[in-house]
Amino acid sequence: MAELILYNTLTRSKEIFEPLHPPRVGVYVCGPTVYGDPHLGHARPAITFDVLFRYLSYLGYQVRYVRNITDVGHLENDADEGHDKIATRARLEQIEPMEVVQRYSDHYHQSMDQLNVLKPSIEPRASGHIPEQIEMAEKILKAGYAYISNGSVYFDVEKYDAENHYGKLSGRILDDLLATTRDLDGQQEKRNPFDFALWKKALPEHIMRWNSPWSPGFPGWHLECSAMSTKYLGETFDIHGGGMDLMFPHHECEIAQSKIANGKDSVRYWMHNNMITINGQKMGKSLGNGILLDQLFSGDHPLLEKAYNPMTIRFFILQAHYRSTLDFSNEALQASEKGLARLMKSIVMLPGLPTGNNTTINIEEWKTNCFNALNDDLNTPILIAHLFDMVRMINLISDGKESITQMDRDALVLQFRQFVFDILGLLEDQSSAGDSEILPKVMEMILSLRQEAKKNKDFALSDRIRDELGKIGISVKDKKDGAEWEIG
RNA sequence: GGUCACAUAGCCAAGCGGUUAGGCACCGGUCUGCAAAACCGGCUACAGCGGUUCGAAUCCGCUUGUGACCUCCA
Numbered sequence: 001m002a003e004l005i006l007y008n009t010l011t012r013s014k015e016i017f018e019p020l021h022p023p024r025v026g027v028y029v030c031g032p033t034v035y036g037d038p039h040l041g042h043a044r045p046a047i048t049f050d051v052l053f054r055y056l057s058y059l060g061y062q063v064r065y066v067r068n069i070t071d072v073g074h075l076e077n078d079a080d081e082g083h084d085k086i087a088t089r090a091r092l093e094q095i096e097p098m099e100v101v102q103r104y105s106d107h108y109h110q111s112m113d114q115l116n117v118l119k120p121s122i123e124p125r126a127s128g129h130i131p132e133q134i135e136m137a138e139k140i141l142k143a144g145y146a147y148i149s150n151g152s153v154y155f156d157v158e159k160y161d162a163e164n165h166y167g168k169l170s171g172r173i174l175d176d177l178l179a180t181t182r183d184l185d186g187q188q189e190k191r192n193p194f195d196f197a198l199w200k201k202a203l204p205e206h207i208m209r210w211n212s213p214w215s216p217g218f219p220g221w222h223l224e225c226s227a228m229s230t231k232y233l234g235e236t237f238d239i240h241g242g243g244m245d246l247m248f249p250h251h252e253c254e255i256a257q258s259k260i261a262n263g264k265d266s267v268r269y270w271m272h273n274n275m276i277t278i279n280g281q282k283m284g285k286s287l288g289n290g291i292l293l294d295q296l297f298s299g300d301h302p303l304l305e306k307a308y309n310p311m312t313i314r315f316f317i318l319q320a321h322y323r324s325t326l327d328f329s330n331e332a333l334q335a336s337e338k339g340l341a342r343l344m345k346s347i348v349m350l351p352g353l354p355t356g357n358n359t360t361i362n363i364e365e366w367k368t369n370c371f372n373a374l375n376d377d378l379n380t381p382i383l384i385a386h387l388f389d390m391v392r393m394i395n396l397i398s399d400g401k402e403s404i405t406q407m408d409r410d411a412l413v414l415q416f417r418q419f420v421f422d423i424l425g426l427l428e429d430q431s432s433a434g435d436s437e438i439l440p441k442v443m444e445m446i447l448s449l450r451q452e453a454k455k456n457k458d459f460a461l462s463d464r465i466r467d468e469l470g471k472i473g474i475s476v477k478d479k480k481d482g483a484e485w486e487i488g
Numbered sequence: 489g490g491u492c493a494c495a496u497a498g499c500c501a502a503g504c505g506g507u508u509a510g511g512c513a514c515c516g517g518u519c520u521g522c523a524a525a526a527c528c529g530g531c532u533a534c535a536g537c538g539g540u541u542c543g544a545a546u547c548c549g550c551u552u553g554u555g556a557c558c559u560c561c562a
Contacts, residue, residue, distance in 0.1 A: 014504095032562070041562045048562095074560065085560075167491095170557075176490055177558070221560085243562035248491095250561095273562075274493095280554065285561060319511070320501060325494080325555080332500040335512035342511085345525090373502095381502055385510035392527085399527060459521060466523085477525050484525085 004059065006239075007323060007377045009247065009270040010169055014377055019238050020268065025061040026237035027053065028229040028267075030246055031123070033070040034104035035085040038111040039290040040276055040313070040328065041243075041283050047314055047425075048273040048322040048378075049241045050117045054423050055374055066232050067120040069108075071101040071127045073208050074221050087207050097208050101127075111293040114310040116427050122232050126224035130210045133219040133227045137198040137212075139261040149189040151201030151215030157194050160256050166194075169255060169270060170248035196253050198223055222253035226261065229254075235262040241271040245282075273322045278303070280327065291328070305330040308337065311427055315340040318380040318424055339388070344428065346391040347420060349398060351413050356403035361393045363408055363415075370419055380424065387419060447476070447483050 004017040019025045029049045032042055053065045073084030090097040112119075126133075137153050140146040145156050157166050161174045177194050197220035202209040209216045219227075229237060235258075242251065251270065258266035275282045278289050291301055299307030316336040320326040366386060373382035390412075396402040404412070420426050446465060453461040466476045469485070476485045 030562075033560080039562085043562085045562050171492065172558080173491085179490065244493095245557075245561055248557060249559090275556075275562075277555080282556070283562090286559095287561095316500085324501080327500070329499075331498095331512080335500060337512090339511045379502080381510075385502070388510055395526060401527075454521080457521075463522075475524070478520070478523080479525085480519085 002372055002375045004055075004375045005377055006269055006271060009272050010267075012171075015269070017238075017269065019061065020236060023060060023062050025056050025063045025239070026233035027056070027063060027065045027239045027241065028225070028233055028237065029065070029067045029120075029240070030225060030242035030250070031067040031069050032104075032108055033074065033085065034101050034108060035073070035089045036104060036285065037292045037294065038104075038108045039283070039285070039292045040296060041285075041290065042108070042111070043115055043293060043313060044276055044317055044322075044326070045241065045243050045273045046112055046117045047115060047317050049271075050425055051318070051378060051380060051423065052239070052241070052271070053118060053120075054425055055378065058418070058423055064122065064233065065120040066122045066124065066229065068225060068228055069101075069105055069123060069125045070224065071098075071105070071125050072218055072224065073097065084206060084208065090207070098127075101125075114293070114297065115314050116310070116425050118425070124228045124232065126219065126228075127208075129224060129228050129231065130219060132231055133223045134199070134212050136223060136227045136230070136257065136261045137219070140198060140257060143260050145260045146198055147191065148214055149191075151217065152189055152197055153199040153214055153220075154190050154195040155198055155220075155253070155256065155260075156191065157196070157256070158192050160260065164256065164259060166256055167248075167252060169252050172248060172252070196220060196222060196249065198257070222250050223257060225250075226254045226257045226266070229266065230258065230262060236264060236266055236268065238267075239269045239271060240267040241273070244272040244274055247272055274325045276317075276328055277325050278328045283328065303330075305334075308333055312337045312340060314424075314426060315384075319384055321377075321379055321381055323377075340426070343384075343387060343391060343420070344426075346394045347416060347428075350394055350409070350416060353394065353397050353404060353409055354400070355406040355409050357405065359404045359408040360402045361397070361404065363412055366390055366393075367415060374423065383419065383424070387416075390416065443474070443485050447485065450476075451482060 005014045006017045007013070008015045027049070029045060032038065049065075049067070053063055056063045071086065073086035073088075086097045086100050090100045093100065137146065140155065141148070141153065145160055146153050147156060157174070160166055166172075166174055167177065174194070178192070199212055199214055200217045200220060201215035202217040206218070208218055210218060229240070240251070240254075255266070277283060278291070281287065281289065283290050291303065293310075293313070295301040295304065296308050296313055297310060299305075312333060316333055317326065319336055319339075366389065369389075370383055370386045373379045373386060376382070393402060397404050421428075446469070450462045450465045453459075453465070469476055474485055474487055476483050
C-alpha cells in the first residue's frame with residue numbers, strides 16, 4: 001500500500017508521514033473554549049481529525065489523541081480591561097464559572113457523540129494543568145526569554161525572533177507585525193505590542209484565579225496547549241492540528257514557547273482545517289452568523305429549510321477536502337442527505353447480492369483507488385467519489401448486468417463497511433433500522449393483499465394501499481416479482 | 489494598509505501538465521397498469537488577458553473579483 005502523505009503547514013507541502021516512534025503516533029488538536037453552545041464550526045476540526053485518528057488507527061498505529069478543553073477564561077482582547085469569556089458568561093447566568101464550563105463541555109460532548117466523533121485518548125483541561133503551565137513559564141523566564149511586568153509574565157518575542165523565526169508557520173515577518181499592530185491601549189506592561197502573556201495578573205473582579213510565583217492570576221492565552229502537549233505527548237511529537245484561524249497567533253506562540261522551554265521544536269507535522277462559510281463568509285461567533293449544531297439537528301433556525309441528521313452533517317463535511325473552505329447552504333446539505341441515503345442503501349443491499357461464477361468488476365483496482373485517496377492527505381471527497389463508483393457496480397450486479405463471486409462479495413462487504421463505518425465514521429441510518437419484528441410481517445401481509453388487488457386489476461385499491469402507507473411514512477416500490485418497502 | 493489563499497458546469501465539490509472526477513438538480517430512454525427505485529444516455533465547466541509547452545483548469549505574469557489572517561474565534 002502507498003504511504004500516507006499529509007500536508008504540513010510548516011513546510012507548505014505534502015510530506016510522507018513518518019512517526020517519530022512507530023508504531024506510536026502522538027496527535028494534539030486544539031479543542032473548544034467552552035463558553036457557548038457548539039456550532040457548525042466546531043464540527044469541522046472534530047470530524048477532520050476524527051478521520052485522521054480513525055485512519056491512523058486503521059493503519060495499525062497506536063495513536064494517542066489529545067484534544068483539550070479550554071476552560072480558563074481567556075481575555076477578549078490584549079488590553080488589560082478585556083473580558084474573560086467564561087467569567088462573563090457566568091455573570092450573565094449568575095452561576096459559577098465552573099458551572100459554565102461543565103454545562104458547555106457536556107453539551108459539546110453530546111454533540112460530538114451525535115456526530116459519531118470518537119472520544120480522544122486524553123481530554124485535558126487547562127484549569128487542571130496550572131502547575132504545569134507555571135512550570136513552563138518559569139523555564140522560559142529562566143532561559144531569559146520572558147520578563148515580569150507588574151505581576152504578569154510576557155514572552156519576549158523580539159529576543160526569540162533574533163535566533164528563531166517568529167511567524168514561520170503563518171508566513172509572517174516580525175517587522176510587518178510591528179507595522180500593522182493596532183492601538184496600543186493598555187499595553188504599557190509589554191516591551192513590544194506583539195509580546196504575549198505567559199501569566200496574567202488577575203484584576204480584583206477576575207474570578208478565575210490561581211496563585212503563582214508572580215501574582216494571583218491565570219495562565220496566558222497560548223500556554224495551555226504547549227504545557228499539555230508536552231506533558232502527554234513529549235517534547236517532540238508527531239501531529240498538531242487545529243483550525244486555520246488558530247495558526248496566528250495561537251500556534252505561532254506555541255511554537256515559540258515550546259522551543260524555548262524544551263530547547264527544541266515540538267511539532268513535526270502541523271495540520272490545519274479550513275473554515276465553513278455561509279454565503280461565502282466565514283461562519284464565526286463574532287460575526288453572528290453561526291448555526292448551532294442543535295439547530296441543524298432540529299431545523300430551528302431562520303436559515304434552515306429543514307432539520308438535518310447528524311450523519312448528513314458529517315457526510316457533508318467529508319464531501320469537501322479539509323483544507324478547502326466549505327460553503328453551507330440548504331441545497332448542498334440536501335444533496336448530501338440524498339447522496340448519503342443512496343450510499344447507505346447500497347450497503348444494506350450488498351450482502352444479499354446475487355453471486356455468480358465469476359467477478360466482472362475490478363475490485364482490487366477500486367480498493368487501491370480508495371486507499372490512494374485517503375493516503376493523499378486524507379482526500380475524503382475522492383474516497384467518497386470512489387464509493388459511489390462502487391454503488392453503481394453494486395446496482396449493476398443487482399440488475400444482473402455485472403456479476404460477482406460469493407467470495408469476492410463477502411470480501412467486498414467487509415472492505416466497503418470499513419471505509420464507510422470504520423474510517424469515515426458514518427453510522428447506519430438509525431431510522432431505517434426496524435426495531436419491531438412484527439412490522440415486517442404486517443408489511444408482508446399488506447403487500448400480498450396489494451399484489452392480489454393488482455392481479456385483479458383493482459388499481460384503485462392497490463394505489464390506495466400505497467398512498468395510505470406513504471402517508472404514515474412507508475414507501476412502497478414495486479419490483480418485477482412483488483414489492484419492497486422502506487421507512488422514510 | 490500588510491501577509492496569504494481562492495475563483496471549476498444550475499448548486500456543492502475533486503483536480504497538482506495529456507484519460508468521464510463524484511454527489512444533488514435537470515432532460516431523454518429501459519422497466520412499470522401508473523408511480524417510485526434502479527439502470528443506460530444527455531447536459532461536459534474551469535474569472536479575463538498574455539506567456540511557457542507538442543499539449544494547461546493544472547506552471548509563470550498581469551488584471552478583475554471574493555475571502556482569510558493581522559484581536560477571541562474551529
